[in-house]
Amino acid sequence: MQRAAALVRRGCGPRTPSSWGRSQSSAAAEASAVLKVRPERSRRERILTLESMNPQVKAVEYAVRGPIVLKAGEIELELQRGIKKPFTEVIRANIGDAQAMGQQPITFLRQVMALCTYPNLLDSPSFPEDAKKRARRILQACGGNSLGSYSASQGVNCIREDVAAYITRRDGGVPADPDNIYLTTGASDGISILVSGGGKSRTGVMIPIPQYPLYSAVISELDAIQVNYYLDEENCWALNVNELRRAVQEAKDHCDPKVLCIINPGNPTGQVQSRKCIEDVIHFAWEEKLFLLADEVYQDNVYSPDCRFHSFKKVLYEMGPEYSSNVELASFHSTSKGYMGECGYRGGYMEVINLHPEIKGQLVKLLSVRLCPPVSGQAAMDIVVNPPVAGEESFEQFSREKESVLGNLAKKAKLTEDLFNQVPGIHCNPLQGAMYAFPRIFIPAKAVEAAQAHQMAPDMFYCMKLLEETGICVVPGSGFGQREGTYHFRMTILPPVEKLKTVLQKVKDFHINFLEKYA
């Protein structure tokens, strides 16, 4: 089903040379290779072609930056060239890129980064002492006291120590060991390294549907087997352990399920898992001998007053030694989300629990082939886990900035839910956390037919129309996976409040028109 939607999706999108492997110039190249009028100047067939390339790589799909985003880029170019549109700008609500949407960096983080980058500034009176203290500490741990040296493959030692101390604080004293911390190039890098090292061809990897498409992409690359478990849309996208049981039983017929991926808070769904749910999942993983992979990059992004973030690590330890000494777990975090939104620095970490020492050795080996994660991203990660504390010079400003970002996100989460639910044919679950809405949209039968005529998934057709008519770029639900016959899109809640209101109003107007047009 997922696969069928994907196949439909492959056939769509604009025919430009850069759009996902279909182009007119390629046809021209092939034609000239056939003609060979003047062999000494003709274009030969290419060595590297869709046919000859790695088929696993070819199978990879990644909707968050897929055809709709390429189309958005084309429209932006047209606007720049003065071509008239019913809107004046493209609003990229397709990706959780806070600073691109105008969110200001946390001052303290950038001060420390600037000091690390250009240590002459350590003498400048315009930088606060607590920032200088952090910068000196990071630099002292770097080769040649410079961000320009390679770090250890696992990451700078003192930053791994700070991460461990942060986790210990976060989890109310459950100890974290710096040896279990690996700094990574964003969370994506850690996730793909762990999945590709741990799995092999025909290994079953369980992922939620809807999912963040990094998972399906890595599974394709690896030629592993994607095992879908469905989140319960009728129940605020909750994870139900009975659904996990169904999925694993069915999967056992054709593969060896070995990895269970969890995204909490959810992407694209925004649900925040209850402590009870996490306990059930851990017990299930223990029972079924599954490696648990907990994507917890939105751990700071919880908005619903009834919800709290519980880390898998903490719950694991609270469940007692049978679990805490047996269940293999990797948890991921990143500088890109939370309140800092430092996506560009590609900072992240993973913590591994109960990983076999031999596998830890293999992991370091694999990381060392790429030498090390960006050291500037590592430094950014350090500030995320080691921010100013009460009594420090920068504490007040830092707290103000942090609260402002998180308070605004909470406000926008509520606003988005409320406004979407006022539109006939749109249903939106509460945005308990993360930074996306994933509303369900009703697409009339006539629109489904029109989409099929364009060889598009119906929600891709819907999102393309939305983009073309309003300039708003969102990602169709088929890119994340959804129950057959249901349609959704993912939209970030990152635009500033007033702009977000306009965006939501435009989606509303578009949707009502769309329903009328295809009634």
Add this chain to the structure above:
Amino acid sequence: MQRAAALVRRGCGPRTPSSWGRSQSSAAAEASAVLKVRPERSRRERILTLESMNPQVKAVEYAVRGPIVLKAGEIELELQRGIKKPFTEVIRANIGDAQAMGQQPITFLRQVMALCTYPNLLDSPSFPEDAKKRARRILQACGGNSLGSYSASQGVNCIREDVAAYITRRDGGVPADPDNIYLTTGASDGISILVSGGGKSRTGVMIPIPQYPLYSAVISELDAIQVNYYLDEENCWALNVNELRRAVQEAKDHCDPKVLCIINPGNPTGQVQSRKCIEDVIHFAWEEKLFLLADEVYQDNVYSPDCRFHSFKKVLYEMGPEYSSNVELASFHSTSKGYMGECGYRGGYMEVINLHPEIKGQLVKLLSVRLCPPVSGQAAMDIVVNPPVAGEESFEQFSREKESVLGNLAKKAKLTEDLFNQVPGIHCNPLQGAMYAFPRIFIPAKAVEAAQAHQMAPDMFYCMKLLEETGICVVPGSGFGQREGTYHFRMTILPPVEKLKTVLQKVKDFHINFLEKYA
């Protein structure tokens, strides 16, 4: 043969939990799993083990950060703990990490980076105007004018334009197209993405022996076939096209050779290829329909007065349209080497020529799964390709710093060659470029026997002894590949001149002792 050396190598190294998959604690874990005295608290067998993990990942080897480097880390810890050694510090001459060896960053580069990181500094009078101009230009091209936003997966547009302009200048006017430029996370990332996308299981990938072990690692991960061609040690490590012919003919019996990797200037060999050689290689690639992969990260590191760097791209175009419109080529560069040595920022680019448009689409897709290369590394790459020019405020200081680094490297290249060749039993080819010596060492039969008794490759045994007795960390030739029965090590020439002299003297003394001991 290569494989045999690798197998021997696998058996060596210190038995610590983190050392490449052999550990005592794992044995303990298995034992406790067997005992199961108190099942509710016993440790179960792990899900992820050497047996269950991805065998291709397990097969990966990476000597530059292999067992010898882990041993170096242990010795450093022992020194810190006050354990007496015949030396006071470990000298890490195993990796081309210039700033870790005391090389100072180029001031202009770090000024621009600091301005981009913390744009408040744009108002500061202590930064030169040309640095501010560059920073403003980079920021304007970033989402939300911030390094904290994701960039396009292919990299920031204006930086790709600057790279193209740089290549055009470098190649005397041969045009470069920004659409063919992909910014990457260091060069390693670009190389592995291209090899893994282009090859598939059983694709033959030709690599030089000795090689930089990133290549063999990526080939292992991909389950492709490594096809060795040997550089000619008797002829200053030159590449002989007849050897390429031999290698490709033999390979055709058991695989489909499709990619030819070239490292110029050579790593670990330091040879700089002549224009004639490059022409021969391009003709060979054309003839045999091989995708050319030119690792040119040392393009600024040429020291021999008789040598000059010629880019494959330039020679390709000068050879005429049959070649320039048919030969598929990818060339790699990085911020890590040259005179800037900014390894930690993980900046790099690749330029692709004659890549099928469909494959370019696939490449962007693959890059987009990891979202984007670190934007700070992209900014660093921009300064590398767009440095101050005559007439600009920072030009004089920049030129002075650049000349100082390159002049020192040239001096150290000569010094190293001369000193090594004074030692009986060591022969060192001229270091024409890059930043390594790869001397051939004579290892007496008794030492070979002793190594075998320790289940080590003879040159690993030699390098371990060198490390234990002098604190100098170099990488055995078996990690790069070498003709059977010959032994080498790779040592960087990055320590400051006086320190390098001490290092070379210590190696000399060690070597003479070693010969005596095992005579």
